[in-house]
Amino acid sequence: MATYKPVVVQACPKLGERITQDTLYWRGYKTPVQIKEFGAINKIDFSPAPPYNYAVTASSRIHIYGRFSQEPIKTFSRFRDAAYCATYRDDGRLLAAGSEGGSICLFDVGGKAPLRQFEGHTKPVHVVGFLSDKYRIYSGGDDYSSNLWDIPSAAEIISYSEHTDYVRCGCASKVNADVFITGSYDHTVKLFDARTKSSVMTIEHGHPVESVLLFPSGGLLVSAGGRYVKVWDVLKGGQLLVSLKNHHKTVTCLCLNSSGQRLLSGSLDRHVKIYSTTSYKVVHSFNYATSILSLALSPGDETIVVGMTNGVLNVKHRKPEEKSENSQKKRQPAYRTYVKGRTYMPKQEDFCVSKPVKRALRKYDKLLKGFESSKALDAVLEPPIMLHTPEVTVAVMQELHRRGTLRSALAGRDEKQVNLLLTFVARRVIEPRFTSVLVTVADMITDIYHPVVGQSAVVDKQFLKLQEAIRKEIDYQEELLEVLGMMDTLFATFTKKSDTCLEENKSNGVTEIIETKRNY
Numbered sequence: 001m002a003t004y005k006p007v008v009v010q011a012c013p014k015l016g017e018r019i020t021q022d023t024l025y026w027r028g029y030k031t032p033v034q035i036k037e038f039g040a041i042n043k044i045d046f047s048p049a050p051p052y053n054y055a056v057t058a059s060s061r062i063h064i065y066g067r068f069s070q071e072p073i074k075t076f077s078r079f080r081d082a083a084y085c086a087t088y089r090d091d092g093r094l095l096a097a098g099s100e101g102g103s104i105c106l107f108d109v110g111g112k113a114p115l116r117q118f119e120g121h122t123k124p125v126h127v128v129g130f131l132s133d134k135y136r137i138y139s140g141g142d143d144y145s146s147n148l149w150d151i152p153s154a155a156e157i158i159s160y161s162e163h164t165d166y167v168r169c170g171c172a173s174k175v176n177a178d179v180f181i182t183g184s185y186d187h188t189v190k191l192f193d194a195r196t197k198s199s200v201m202t203i204e205h206g207h208p209v210e211s212v213l214l215f216p217s218g219g220l221l222v223s224a225g226g227r228y229v230k231v232w233d234v235l236k237g238g239q240l241l242v243s244l245k246n247h248h249k250t251v252t253c254l255c256l257n258s259s260g261q262r263l264l265s266g267s268l269d270r271h272v273k274i275y276s277t278t279s280y281k282v283v284h285s286f287n288y289a290t291s292i293l294s295l296a297l298s299p300g301d302e303t304i305v306v307g308m309t310n311g312v313l314n315v316k317h318r319k320p321e322e323k324s325e326n327s328q329k330k331r332q333p334a335y336r337t338y339v340k341g342r343t344y345m346p347k348q349e350d351f352c353v354s355k356p357v358k359r360a361l362r363k364y365d366k367l368l369k370g371f372e373s374s375k376a377l378d379a380v381l382e383p384p385i386m387l388h389t390p391e392v393t394v395a396v397m398q399e400l401h402r403r404g405t406l407r408s409a410l411a412g413r414d415e416k417q418v419n420l421l422l423t424f425v426a427r428r429v430i431e432p433r434f435t436s437v438l439v440t441v442a443d444m445i446t447d448i449y450h451p452v453v454g455q456s457a458v459v460d461k462q463f464l465k466l467q468e469a470i471r472k473e474i475d476y477q478e479e480l481l482e483v484l485g486m487m488d489t490l491f492a493t494f495t496k497k498s499d500t501c502l503e504e505n506k507s508n509g510v511t512e513i514i515e516t517k518r519n520y
Contacts, residue, residue: 041307098125
């Protein structure tokens with residue numbers, strides 16, 4: 001008895017993923033390290049100065065982590081309630097944070113107790129940051145106010161009460177030491193100048209503002225709220241440049257990379273999107289386990305840290321650069337070592353022992369081996385196979401047709417099975433790699449179930465879909481043939497013109513030679 005040969009599934013080339021420089025760059029991180037915090041992580045901030053430690057604000061504590069440490073190297077826990085928005089000063093020596101009680105604490109990174117405590121807000125303070133002159137602090141709280149504080153005297157310089165809802169985000173200009181920006185749940189972003197008694201610009205975002213970011217040049221402002229990330233031109237009075245809607249849920253945090261050419265946004269939809277700041281198109285994205293509340297990139301993009309609602313801190317470090325090719329590699333055995341003896345031809349007196357090779361057959365192959373045609377077809381009509389590997393379904397149909405048992409396998413099916421068959425055929429018959437087989441299958445199904453047309457609304461609907469798909473494909477093929485005819489005509493015209501030009505050149509050459517001879 002001959003050995004059963006498994007069904008040969010036609011292999012088709014697949015379109016590979018487009019690999020860009022951004023893809024290679026942002027994939028160059030190691031497997032992430034997971035660190036569990038005490039609560040939802042509302043802020044992550046990297047120190048601008050080496051060794052680039054980062055502060056993580058969660059629950060009632062601020063933890064300082066080294067770049068490669070999985071345990072905090074320092075903890076600030078002098079808070080009665082929750083702490084918010086721990087932010088480094090530009091020199092990395094001081095750290096400011098808000099609290100649930102409305103006070104602002106200023107810490108020396110090398111100490112434990114607060115150096116200064118600023119009192120003035122009546123409700124929780126969610127926004128704290130340093131102005132670029134390093135001697136003043138701005139803040140925003142749930143009492144709708146935005147305040148400016150003097151560090152040496154711990155006194156309030158000015159208070160703005162222009163927002164009509166919670167102030168939840170802010171940033172300071174690196175170009176002008178008097179300018180800072182706050183975003184509020186009243187859907188507005190306000191730009192303040194410490195030299196004036198009111199805001200100098202108001203921008204309507206359209207949704208509760210969760211995060212704001214000012215480009216290093218100070219000319220462009222990015223605001224995030226709802227599903228939108230919007231870019232504004234501050235120098236043109238707050239003109240909207242672009243509105244991005246690439247997230248499915250609220251955008252909670254924004255971040256720029258070290259070069260300022262890529263903008264990162266984190267969202268409650270568990271994704272971090274990376275945009276080009278020239279085209280504002282998504283160039284890469286990261287997917288995380290739960291909703292994202294905070295995001296930070298270290299200087300040089302060496303480390304990306306994401307804080308989530310479940311208190312998990314996700315830390316990714318960049319892979320080290322590969323060593324140069326000149327470095328000595330461990331010598332591997334020569335190729336001939338592996339192929340030694342493969343070309344040996346047995347002699348007449350040799351006794352050859354063949355080792356039987358067992359092949360594991362798939363379910364449909366086992367059924368075909370047992371001549372169970374209908375069950376074999378059922379096995380490849382399962383949704384996972386039809387959706388992800390339709391070539392397997394078509395290969396089994398082709399094998400059944402070769403055996404002459406396709407008609408019997410298609411016959412005797414109920415309404416649900418016929419609906420499944422027609423759905424697959426109507427969807428895949430227009431694919432060139434399957435057309436030749438599925439047209440035959442469609443003909444057989446029509447012949448077998450033509451007498452029952454009109455008895456089931458579901459089956460009738462699928463027949464109409466099949467008819468519409470074939471009609472559209474025929475129209476499409478006719479249009480392609482017309483275009484092909486036009487192109488053939490154009491190519492033929494070009495060929496005739498080139499031939500005529502060559503003949504004219506030849507005739508001119510002959511005439512010139514004759515005239516030359518006559519002159520002699």
